[in-house]
Amino acid sequence: MPNRQDRLIQWLLGSVELQTSLFHLGQYCGSWQASTNGLARASFHVILNGDCWLHLPDAGHRHALKAGDTVFFLRDVRHVISPHADLQDALHAPRVSMAALDLAMPCSTALACGFFDFRTPLNDLFLSSFPDYVLASKERQELQEVRALFDLLLKEATAQGGAPSPLITRLVDLMFFYVIRHLCQRQEVSADLWAVLARPEFSVLFDAIVSAPARDWSVDDMANLTHMSRTRFFKRFSEVVGTSPSHFLAQVRMKLATRWIADGMSLSRAAESVGYQSDAAFSRVFKKITGTLPGAYRRASHTRERLRA
Known part of the structure; x- marks a missing residue:
């Protein structure tokens, strides 16, 4: 296994x-x-x-x-x-x-x-x-x-x-x-998302976020899951991954959202599934992380599917 x-x-x-x-x-x-x-x-x-x-x-x-x-x-x-x-x-x-x-x-x-x-x-x-x-x-x-x-x-x-x-x-x-x-x-990679995989304490966290992206994850929650103090967790995570825990959380959530939107999930459902009750807040974070708005991403995904068919 x-x-x-x-x-x-x-x-x-x-x-x-x-x-x-x-x-x-x-x-x-x-x-x-x-x-x-x-x-x-x-x-x-x-x-x-x-x-x-x-x-x-x-x-x-x-x-x-x-x-x-x-x-x-x-x-x-x-x-x-x-x-x-x-x-x-x-x-x-x-x-x-x-x-x-x-x-x-x-x-x-x-x-x-x-x-x-x-x-x-x-x-x-x-x-x-x-x-x-x-x-x-x-x-x-x-x-x-x-x-x-x-x-x-x-x-x-x-x-x-x-x-x-x-x-x-x-x-x-x-x-x-x-x-x-x-x-x-x-482990021939530098800091960023992939580097999480090289650290057992952080891969556990990543696994948990992917399994429950809609959870209201706080830095304290993340620190507790890795059995570290809040201060030590924040410092260690930022050093290894090269970004803050909150930004990392947003990256993972938006990655999940892009896949679900491409698969046909509605924008509101995708937003809710990754922890956003407000479509406007979801759109702001989606644009910040991906460089495009959710609606534009969905249209581009549909266009790619038509061209592929």
């Missing part, structure tokens, strides 16, 4: 609304460079065949990449992918168009690249505690799921036909979620 931390990780992953799009699929030969930065979007690169280098000029880092490796950029980070190990050679390499996939061609590198869009501002908020980029390899023993997903992705990418298979982005989604879950379990 999953423990409390695993249940909370699953809940958080289930609350992330992700839209993945494929930017280009193909291969490069000779001297080239590729990048998805500069568009203020999260992105990914999957190395389908061959090898290359990932350069991050601002950080002064570089990584050797090979077939089976995937890099996820959770934020818009300046980077360049190229066959050149030297940064200057990579930066001065030409930007050329991708050729069609032909894995039998020697000295070539095949890539699948695209973008992530997190559909609500809360998704950005919850993922803000993760590193700017994450490297995943099918060779890592602790990420066996990624190995199987990469093999499926490669099969879809090389399938004969016209347009790229829509399953490619779905498989990238799954790879992304497995990697994020791995980071949570390894």
Whole structure:
């Protein structure tokens, strides 16, 4: 049976609304460079065949990449992918168009690249505690799921036909979620909501809030649940999570509300379910946390569903 931390990780992953799009699929030969930065979007690169280098000029880092490796950029980070190990050679390499996939061609590198869009501002908020980029390899023993997903992705990418298979982005989604879950379990995250999972005393509190979001939670109630004095709880919570207990409570409540509204719950019922008797008060907090009003969020959710159908 999953423990409390695993249940909370699953809940958080289930609350992330992700839209993945494929930017280009193909291969490069000779001297080239590729990048998805500069568009203020999260992105990914999957190395389908061959090898290359990932350069991050601002950080002064570089990584050797090979077939089976995937890099996820959770934020818009300046980077360049190229066959050149030297940064200057990579930066001065030409930007050329991708050729069609032909894995039998020697000295070539095949890539699948695209973008992530997190559909609500809360998704950005919850993922803000993760590193700017994450490297995943099918060779890592602790990420066996990624190995199987990469093999499926490669099969879809090389399938004969016209347009790229829509399953490619779905498989990238799954790879992304497995990697994020791995980071949570390894506690490779900084302060914010996800950091709560690393502290047993705070994960108990989170579990209780999710189970009873309409409860009139006071700081004293939270402190008692964690067996701390009010002063010690407030100081420790703020240090670990990076925000006040009351703001954290509002974040969790609004996250629940967004899911229920998207599922068709009325705005008044959603407000009551997360502890607000006044629709106006609920709307103010919803706008403060998510950046949009509940009604606008509901209309946008319905539009997305119609487009998806």
